[in-house]
Amino acid sequence: MDTKKIFIVDDHVLFARSLAGLVNTFPNYQVIETFNNGAELVDALSSGITEPSLILLDIKMPIMDGIATMKWLKKYHPFVKVLALSMEDDEQTILAMLRNGAKGYLLKDTQPDLLMLAMDSVIQQGYFHTELVTNVLMHSLHEKQTLEQEFALKENEITFIKLACEEKTYKEIADEMNLSPKTIDGYRQQLFDKLNIKNRTGLVIFALKNKIIEI
Numbered sequence: 001m002d003t004k005k006i007f008i009v010d011d012h013v014l015f016a017r018s019l020a021g022l023v024n025t026f027p028n029y030q031v032i033e034t035f036n037n038g039a040e041l042v043d044a045l046s047s048g049i050t051e052p053s054l055i056l057l058d059i060k061m062p063i064m065d066g067i068a069t070m071k072w073l074k075k076y077h078p079f080v081k082v083l084a085l086s087m088e089d090d091e092q093t094i095l096a097m098l099r100n101g102a103k104g105y106l107l108k109d110t111q112p113d114l115l116m117l118a119m120d121s122v123i124q125q126g127y128f129h130t131e132l133v134t135n136v137l138m139h140s141l142h143e144k145q146t147l148e149q150e151f152a153l154k155e156n157e158i159t160f161i162k163l164a165c166e167e168k169t170y171k172e173i174a175d176e177m178n179l180s181p182k183t184i185d186g187y188r189q190q191l192f193d194k195l196n197i198k199n200r201t202g203l204v205i206f207a208l209k210n211k212i213i214e215i
Helices: 013-023 038-046 066-076 091-099 112-125 131-151 155-164 170-176 181-195 200-209
Strands: 004-009 029-035 054-057 082-086 104-107
Touching: 004 013, 004 038, 004 112, 013 029, 013 112, 029 038, 038 066, 054 066, 054 112, 066 082, 066 091, 082 091, 082 112, 091 104, 104 112, 155 170, 155 181, 155 200, 170 181, 181 200
Parallel strands: 004 029, 004 054, 054 082, 082 104
Antiparallel strands: none
């Protein structure tokens, strides 16, 4: 049976070493690289290192955190499988990781047998969802349905709202959504009319009130 090669990305050195030792006890698993943050992983993959079978990725890290790392992987290495492993259990963090391509999300106090099950599942089936993740996804779906029903918002409009709440120009938003600036201008005006708001500040206030974004 082929050995499954694992990368660990975590800034807590003692935890990363302990995790590597644990994973190396799993049948047919071998940790071949550890990185202190996402930037180190990006440098390694950009230099041509072979993609692993699975990346175990922390969230809160200096220089380049887990969410930024997932966004980069989604763009440049979309087929690499990632299992998030973190102490963060808030809904927005979990959703951000999943939306950017993570195939599963575990808390760091997970039992070893569940970790091995999750790693097997992500590699073989492409995903692993705990009850925590399932509940987060169901809640997110409910909120999305509410927005769609109450305000008649489409998915692209919700995406536009989220990006408009960041420090991005409308041109940068157009580039990220792979749309023309003219189409983005249309989204903006339609939303201003639909939501009865007059400017970008009003859009941010609407997003906060309806939990599209959080501070």
